[in-house]
Amino acid sequence: MATTFERVRDVVVAQLKVKADEVTPEANLVDDLRADSLDIVDLTIAIEEAFQGDAEFEIRDEDAENIHTIQDILDFLAQQGIN
Amino acid sequence: MTRALVTGLGTVTPIGLTVHDFWENLTSGVSGVTRITRFDSSELPVHIAAEVKGFDPSKYMDSKGARRMSRFAQLAVAAAQLAADDAQLVLTDNERSRAASAIATGSGGAIDTMEEMMVLKERGPNRVSPFYIPVMAPNMGACQVSIHLGLRGPALASVAACASGLYSFIEAKQLLDSGRADVVLAGGTEAALHPLPIAALANMKALSRNNDDPAGASRPFDLHRDGFVFGEGAVVLVIESESRAKARGARVYAELMGGGLSCDAYHITAPREDGTGAQEAMTEALAAAGLQPTDIDYIAAHGTGTPLNDAAETVAIKLAFGDHARKLAISSPKSMVGHLLGAAGAVGAAAAVLAIYNDLVPPTINLETPDPQCDLDYVPNKARKMTVRAAAANGFGFGGQNGSVVFRKYQP
Numbered sequence A: 001m002a003t004t005f006e007r008v009r010d011v012v013v014a015q016l017k018v019k020a021d022e023v024t025p026e027a028n029l030v031d032d033l034r035a036d037s038l039d040i041v042d043l044t045i046a047i048e049e050a051f052q053g054d055a056e057f058e059i060r061d062e063d064a065e066n067i068h069t070i071q072d073i074l075d076f077l078a079q080q081g082i083n
Numbered sequence B: 001m002t003r004a005l006v007t008g009l010g011t012v013t014p015i016g017l018t019v020h021d022f023w024e025n026l027t028s029g030v031s032g033v034t035r036i037t038r039f040d041s042s043e044l045p046v047h048i049a050a051e052v053k054g055f056d057p058s059k060y061m062d063s064k065g066a067r068r069m070s071r072f073a074q075l076a077v078a079a080a081q082l083a084a085d086d087a088q089l090v091l092t093d094n095e096r097s098r099a100a101s102a103i104a105t106g107s108g109g110a111i112d113t114m115e116e117m118m119v120l121k122e123r124g125p126n127r128v129s130p131f132y133i134p135v136m137a138p139n140m141g142a143c144q145v146s147i148h149l150g151l152r153g154p155a156l157a158s159v160a161a162c163a164s165g166l167y168s169f170i171e172a173k174q175l176l177d178s179g180r181a182d183v184v185l186a187g188g189t190e191a192a193l194h195p196l197p198i199a200a201l202a203n204m205k206a207l208s209r210n211n212d213d214p215a216g217a218s219r220p221f222d223l224h225r226d227g228f229v230f231g232e233g234a235v236v237l238v239i240e241s242e243s244r245a246k247a248r249g250a251r252v253y254a255e256l257m258g259g260g261l262s263c264d265a266y267h268i269t270a271p272r273e274d275g276t277g278a279q280e281a282m283t284e285a286l287a288a289a290g291l292q293p294t295d296i297d298y299i300a301a302h303g304t305g306t307p308l309n310d311a312a313e314t315v316a317i318k319l320a321f322g323d324h325a326r327k328l329a330i331s332s333p334k335s336m337v338g339h340l341l342g343a344a345g346a347v348g349a350a351a352a353v354l355a356i357y358n359d360l361v362p363p364t365i366n367l368e369t370p371d372p373q374c375d376l377d378y379v380p381n382k383a384r385k386m387t388v389r390a391a392a393a394n395g396f397g398f399g400g401q402n403g404s405v406v407f408r409k410y411q412p
Helices: A004-016 A037-051 A061-065 A070-079 B019-028 B063-067 B071-086 B110-123 B132-136 B140-149 B161-177 B195-203 B242-247 B276-289 B307-327 B341-358
Strands: B004-012 B099-105 B183-190 B233-241 B254-263 B298-300 B329-331 B390-397 B401-408
Touching: A004 A037, A004 A070, A037 A061, A037 A070, B004 B019, B004 B071, B004 B161, B004 B242, B004 B341, B019 B341, B071 B099, B071 B140, B071 B183, B071 B233, B099 B140, B099 B161, B099 B341, B110 B132, B132 B140, B140 B183, B161 B183, B161 B233, B161 B254, B161 B341, B161 B390, B161 B401, B183 B341, B233 B242, B233 B341, B254 B276, B254 B341, B276 B307, B276 B390, B276 B401, B298 B341, B307 B390, B341 B390, B341 B401
Parallel strands: B099 B183, B298 B329, B298 B390
Antiparallel strands: B004 B233, B004 B254, B183 B233, B254 B401, B390 B401
């Protein structure tokens, strides 16, 4: 069974068209993974879809504002009970 | 006034993803029509289409960029890149301000509207893609070509149904004539292969239902024609000022002489049966080109394979060309390529340009039983080796929009 990090990594690779080994917990979505504002909105939608079977949650705009790195995504998911 | 030369070609079509394959197949009578593979067509009355097969966007653009484009824009960018490569076009930073795009389309990213509408209905507004608007907008064929190739002059995107492709060349000529640009990437693109438009056009009785014989379905000017075959693809030409082309020793395919436009002002789908609307476009094109009817050797006809179009176009050609109509070689690329809608005029232009360059006229395939209403020389079934001094490409669209563009062998 894939870990939460691996699942997030796969979504990020598919959405941002980056290499899997670029996706580390510390990786910054904008600076390291070359995402722009539209990419980040798109990515949050994809994360919601990928994890909707795990818990009932929504990434609101104010949540998205605090997401800068892959670790931020993992922390957000942990708050929803997804570890 | 500067002369406008065709120095590059890019063709992403159902009969080839390179100019070499496109021309080889177009002159060998190869059909690009097959059973629909893109989606399940079993509930539709039409199961055939002219699909672009084997298209890999990542060969022409980075995959992240491709994800932000509708297929119609991807095909346009690919065709433009191929055309720029074919022309060996290199632009300095200063030259980019005087380099333009003119990429027409019939329906732009209509496919994305259909798909995102389903997302909105089934999964709610929060799931709608933030890319939807910049993906589906019909100007994005031109804008993505400009982004991709760094063209900072005007980006024009005409919408004129099935005449769209031809508008681009007229715009390109005007950009060169006015001095606004020295080089224009001009053409058309369409990728609307989806059950919705197929169902609508089938209900309109516009599409061939010859499902059991895909390659034989598109039969322009034949007595047993029963409609056109829905297609997709993009064709882009590099239109360059003579001075620029000369200075860099560019290969020249042909000279873009000029074009004519008109509107039937008559009916939303049916052409004027007396042919006067289409005739006016051809007559205007000849006048813009400064040529007489007798100067033209070949017409890449609109020739859709619908009963009405082919008869009306025949009447129109007779009106525009008089006695010379019977001496013209006329053929319909759609017999092989299918009907690429907003890109169809650009397909015709490519056929006209390559016919001039190679002195070889592509055939109209599937022309087996002559129709008494279509009694001109449609170059049936076999390409013809002949001198082509000048050629016209026709395109007529729903709404009554008519376009005709004239190219001539380049004489330095």
